[in-house]
Amino acid sequence: MPPRKHQPAITRNGNSRPSRTADEACERMLSPSVQTGSSGQPRKKERPILSPRQEAVAKMVSRGLSDCEIAGELGVSENTVGDCLKVIFRRYGLHSRIVLAIRMLTETHARSHERGY
Numbered sequence: 001m002p003p004r005k006h007q008p009a010i011t012r013n014g015n016s017r018p019s020r021t022a023d024e025a026c027e028r029m030l031s032p033s034v035q036t037g038s039s040g041q042p043r044k045k046e047r048p049i050l051s052p053r054q055e056a057v058a059k060m061v062s063r064g065l066s067d068c069e070i071a072g073e074l075g076v077s078e079n080t081v082g083d084c085l086k087v088i089f090r091r092y093g094l095h096s097r098i099v100l101a102i103r104m105l106t107e108t109h110a111r112s113h114e115r116g117y
Contacts (some may be wrong), residue, residue, distance in 0.1 A: 050087075050088060053074070053076075056074060057074070057081055057088065059073075059104060060099055061097055061101050061104070062104035062108075063110065067085075085097075
């Protein structure tokens with residue numbers, strides 16, 4: 001039997017696009033946000049501004065806590081935690097707790113490295 005030829009992925013509107021491997025997708029999600037300034041030099045995108053509660057929720061997600069555990073530590077409802085996460089995901093452009101956790105840990109590491117720790 002002859003080997004199967006790779007078929008391109010088909011989008012909803014019927015156009016074909018190259019398929020992305022899981023590694024490429026993860027690299028894209030986790031890569032630092034870099035834009036080009038007017039001088040053509042890359043500049044780092046500013047970190048989204050989070051409220052103190054949203055910052056606390058994001059840090060607790062990076063520690064692996066569930067919504068229920070986060071709510072218990074902060075003394076708020078699980079719905080409040082869920083609402084905070086929706087805002088955080090929207091501001092960071094993320095769709096996954098695991099990617100948020102990795103992003104928070106990466107930023108924490110980068111900040112400590114900049115300070116010389």
